[in-house]
Amino acid sequence: MKRQFQAEQISAAEKKGYFHIVLLADPHFPGRITSKKEEVLKRIATWEDVDFAVILGDLCEISGTPSEYKSAAHFLDMLQKPFFPISGNHDCFFSNYFSPASPSDREKKIQLFMETFQLPQMFDEIELPNQNLFFLSVDSLTSHYYTAISEPQLDWFEERLKKCKKPAIVFFHSPVFDEKFLKMAPFLENYTAQPYSRVTKIVRENPQINLWVSGHIHLAPTNPFFFHDSTFFEGRRLNLFNCDISGMSIFVGAGPSLENHGKFWTQSLFLYPDKAISRFFYHGTEQWIENWTRNFPLKNI
Ligand SMILES: [Fe+2]
Numbered sequence: 495m496k497r498q499f500q501a502e503q504i505s506a507a508e509k510k511g512y513f514h515i516v517l518l519a520d521p522h523f524p525g526r527i528t529s530k531k532e533e534v535l536k537r538i539a540t541w542e543d544v545d546f547a548v549i550l551g552d553l554c555e556i557s558g559t560p561s562e563y564k565s566a567a568h569f570l571d572m573l574q575k576p577f578f579p580i581s582g583n584h585d586c587f588f589s590n591y592f593s594p595a596s597p598s599d600r601e602k603k604i605q606l607f608m609e610t611f612q613l614p615q616m617f618d619e620i621e622l623p624n625q626n627l628f629f630l631s632v633d634s635l636t637s638h639y640y641t642a643i644s645e646p647q648l649d650w651f652e653e654r655l656k657k658c659k660k661p662a663i664v665f666f667h668s669p670v671f672d673e674k675f676l677k678m679a680p681f682l683e684n685y686t687a688q689p690y691s692r693v694t695k696i697v698r699e700n701p702q703i704n705l706w707v708s709g710h711i712h713l714a715p716t717n718p719f720f721f722h723d724s725t726f727f728e729g730r731r732l733n734l735f736n737c738d739i740s741g742m743s744i745f746v747g748a749g750p751s752l753e754n755h756g757k758f759w760t761q762s763l764f765l766y767p768d769k770a771i772s773r774f775f776y777h778g779t780e781q782w783i784e785n786w787t788r789n790f791p792l793k794n795i
Pocket residue numbers: 551552582583584667710711
């Protein structure tokens with residue numbers, strides 16, 4: 495498993511002038527259209543300037559069984575790049591489809607996640623020369639929400655943020671929605687990072703968090719909600735949504751109705767000393783979609 499991101503790789507990226515991070519959300523391995531998933535992973539393996547990938551949760555198809563984890567490890571090996579996996583609800587929350595697992599079962603699934611990807615813990619931080627990256631995971635054993643972070647993990651996150659004066663970029667399975675959107679659709683409580691009051695307090699008190707990079711919502715980037723106001727949190731440009739790479743996305747509206755399809759987009763984040771550029775690659779025509787490119791100035795506090 496090529497996970498480790500070494501100091502020499504950081505200096506190689508610095509010489510190149512930017513970091514290229516490929517964002518892969520919700521692959522749900524093995525799931526449907528496995529040959530297309532394989533094609534996408536093998537294509538990314540040929541991109542020479544990629545520094546690493548982040549797998550934004552829901553690596554497992556349904557409930558984080560040993561065979562799903564085995565499949566996830568098998569597919570991700572095709573990347574041939576270092577990668578940082580974070581867990582989603584389908585990796586450690588469900589016992590069966592839409593039924594929450596018991597605390598001891600969740601603990602076993604989390605253990606399996608760490609064993610599969612050789613992780614000492616479920617969360618991590620990488621200090622790059624100009625940004626700090628935080629990798630958070632769904633790991634609550636007791637929450638009834640799909641995507642909840644445990645209190646010890648949030649304690650660690652808060653402590654680390656106190657020391658972080660550089661622009662911070664957070665990777666977590668679900669976005670942080672502004673309260674006005676939660677009020678519009680109660681089902682969104684399962685589609686925002688929980689526990690909501692503590693997570694939003696941390697985000698509010700730490701303006702050095704420049705971007706919150708997420709998966710989970712399975713929105714196709716052609717959906718008008720993808721580049722919508724819902725990416726903002728309290729007037730702040732914050733959320734960077736990612737489309738799933740499972741062929742099950744929402745093309746119309748914001749409701750949780752998934753459509754099966756065979757389209758694959760991946761988003762790449764290019765980190766420069768003072769900005770992040772996001773670009774989309776459409777694997778159908780093997781082209782970058784230049785008119786979806788966005789520029790995010792990165793601010794210190
Ligand atoms: Fe999810």
